[in-house]
Amino acid sequence: MKKYLSFFRLRFAMGLQYRAAAFGGIATQFTWGAMEIMIFRAFYRSDASAFPMSFSATASYLWLQQAFLAFFATWMMDGDIFDSIVNGDVAYELCRPVSIYNMWFSKGLSTRLSRAVLRCFPILTVAALLPQPYGLNAPASPMHFVLFLLTLILGLLMTVSLCVLICILAFFTISPMGLQMVFTSMTDFFAGALIPLPFFPENVQRVMELLPFAAMQNVPLRIYGGSMSCYEMQKAVFLQIFWLTAITFTGKMLCRLAAKRITVQGG
Amino acid sequence: MITMEHVCKSYKIAKRNAGFGEAVKALFHRDYEIIHALNDVSFTIRDGEMVGYIGPNGAGKSSTIKILSGILTPDCGTVLVDGRIPYKNRIKHVKEIGVVFGQRSQLWWDVPVIDSFELLKDIYSIPDPRYQQSLEELTELLNLAELLRSPARQLSLGQRMRCEIAASLLHRPRILFLDEPTIGLDAVSKLAVRDFILNQNKTHGTTVILTTHDMQDIEALASRIILIGKGRILMDGTLDDIKKGGGNIDETVAELYRAYDIQ
C-alpha cells in the first residue's frame, strides 16, 4: 500500500512540475465545456420543450464532466503500457513475480487521480461563479452529494478497470492501435461523454443504462443534478458494483492467460 | 577552413529542489539558472585536418558541433565555414557537410536501407552518375553489399552504423562531423569505422571533426586534439602534447580533467 502511495505522490509532483501543462489543460477543458454548453443552448432555444432535463442541470452535467475529465476519459490511457505491448517489452513484466494487473491498475488510478485533483478545483470554482443557467449548480441535496462522491469513486474504478482490460486485450490482438481507437470512441459514445444519455431516445437509453459504459460518468453526474429517482439511483449503484466486479475479474483472468501464453511460448 | 571567434552560447533552465513542498512552491515561483554552454570559444581548423574534440559530458561539445552545422545560432561571436555563416545560409551550408549522430538514426526503420539512400539522393539533389559512383565506393569500403536490401530494424548496431556513415557521405561533403560514431560498437565494427574515416580523409581530403569519449578513437584518428570544459577551450594541441607523461591515454585524459577541475 505504501508503495502505491509514494507512486501517487511522485505522479502528483510530476503534474505540478509541468505547471504550464496544467494551466493549458484547465483552460482547454474550460473552453471545451463552454462550447458544449453553447451547442446545447442553441438546441434549447430551438425547442425548449424537447429538452429531457432542465437547461441548468445540463450545464452542471457538462461542467462536472470537464472537471473530472481525467476520471472518465478512456482515451487517456497510459502510453507506456501500450508501447510496451506493441514493442513486446511486456513479456519481461509478465514474467516478474508481481501482479501486473495490480500494477497497471494502481498506475492508471494514480495518474487519473493526480490529474483530476490538480485540475478540478479551478474549473469547479469558475463554473460555480458563472451566471445562471450557464454555471454549476449546487447539488440537489446533501444526500445526493454524498451519493455523488461515492458513485464518482466507483465510476473512476470502473474506468480504470476497463482501461486495464483493454490493455490486456491489446496483448491478444494484432492491432493494439486500432483496438484502442475503436474502444475509446465507443465508450465515449455509450458512456454519455458525447451526448448525456437522457438525450437519447427513451428505449435506446434504457438499454444503454444497463451497459458497463453507463456505470462510469453517467451515474455520478446525473445523481448530482437530482434527476434520478431513489429506485433508479439504487439500481445504478448496484449496476456499478456488478460491472466493476465483473470487469475486474475478467481482466485478472485474461492477465493470467496472457502470462501463461508467454511462458509456454518462451517469450 | 573553419573559424570560430569568441563564440558564446547560453541556456536558461528551470531548477527546483526535490520534495513535495518544493513542487507546490514551484507552481507559483520558479528559479532559473543560466548555463554557459560555450564561453568565448575560438579556434581555426584547416582543410583536411582531423580534429578530436574531447571533454566531459556537458562541456559544450555538442553545442559546438550544432553551431558549426547550422542547427544552433550562437549568442555572440563569429563563425565561418568555408566562407559561409552556417546559421544564416543554412541550406547552402549543409550541402557541403555531413553529420553523423552516433545515438540517432537517419535511416527509415521499416524499409530496406537502399530506399533511405534513394530518398537522400533526392534530398541532396545528387545527380545520377555521381550518386552511383558514391554508392559503389561506399558499398565497397564499408562492406554494405549484403546490408542494403534489408530493413534497418533488422541490422545489428555495427551494421547500422556503417550504413549511417554511408548515408552521411553520399553527397560527398567536404566536412564531416562525427558525434560519438563508435558508441556501443563491437571491436570489429569500431576498427572498420576508424579505417574508413582515415581512408576518406586521405583520398578525398575530407575535414573530420570528431567528438567521442573513446580515447582509442582519438589515438587512431585525430592528429589534433581540442579539449573543452565548462564552455572554454582548455587545450589545443597534438596527441603527443597530451601524452607527454606517456602511459595509458584514458588515465592521462582523466588526469587532465581533474587538473582543470572540469569533472
Added chain:
Amino acid sequence: MNKIRKAVRLYFHYISINIRCAMQYKTSFFLTAAGQFLVSFTAFLGMFVLFQRFSRVEGFTYSEVLLCFAVMLMEFSLAEMFARGFDRFSGMVRTGEFDRVLVRPQNEIIQVLGSKFELTRFGRMLQAAVMFMYGITKSGIQWNFPKILTVIFMLTGGTAVFFALFIIYAALCFFTLEGLEFMNIFTDGAREFGKYPVNVYGPKLLLFTTFIIPYALIQYYPLLYILGRRTEPFFPFLPLLACWFLIPALLFWKFGVRHYKSSGS
C-alpha cells in the same frame, strides 16, 4: 518553377517511403484505418441523436447541418493526412530529431511533412466522403456551377486553414513543450464544434471566426450561399480569402525555427 517541381517530387518520394513502411504492417494498417472511420462515425451519431429530438437548430435543419459537418470533416482530414508530421512535432523537438532536418539542404516544412504521412487517416476521409454524399442527397439543393465551385473553394480554403493551424501548433514547440494541449481547441475542437454552423455559438464567436481564425469563411458564409440564403456573387470566394491565414502561420514558423534550442546531446 523547376524548384517547385523538385519539391513536389521530393514530397511524393517521402509519401511513397511512408506507404512502404506502413505496408510492412498490413493488418494493423487496415484495422487502424477502420478505427479512424469509426471515431468520426460516433461524432455523427451524436449529432444524429440530437436531431431525433430537435427538428432544427438556429434555423438549420438536420440535412443542412449534416452538409456542414461533412465539409468540415473533409477539410480537416485532408489537412490532417498531409500535415500529420506536424502533429508529432513536439516529439521531434524533444528527441532532437529536428536536428537532422536542419542539417539537410531542403526546406524544413517539406521534411517535417514528409516525416509522417498518415495513410490511415484515409479512414476518416472515407467517412467524410460518405457523409458528404448523404448530406447532398438529403439537402435537396439545386446545384449549379457557382455552388459547385463554392464547395471546391471550401475544401481548398478549409484545408489551408487547418494546415496553418497545424503549423502554428508545431511552431509553438520551439518555445515550449508544455501547455500545447490548448491548441487542440483550434484543431480537434474546430472539427468537433464545426459540425454546427458557427452562428450557433453566438455573435461574438462569429466575429472571432470571421476575422481572427477564419473558420466562418470556410464554413458558415459559403454554406449560406449553397443553401441559397445569400446570393451575393462574392460569397463563393470567401473561402479562398481564408487562405491568408497561412501567411502569419508561416511567418511564425520561420520565427520559431530561428529560436530552436536543440535539446539532448
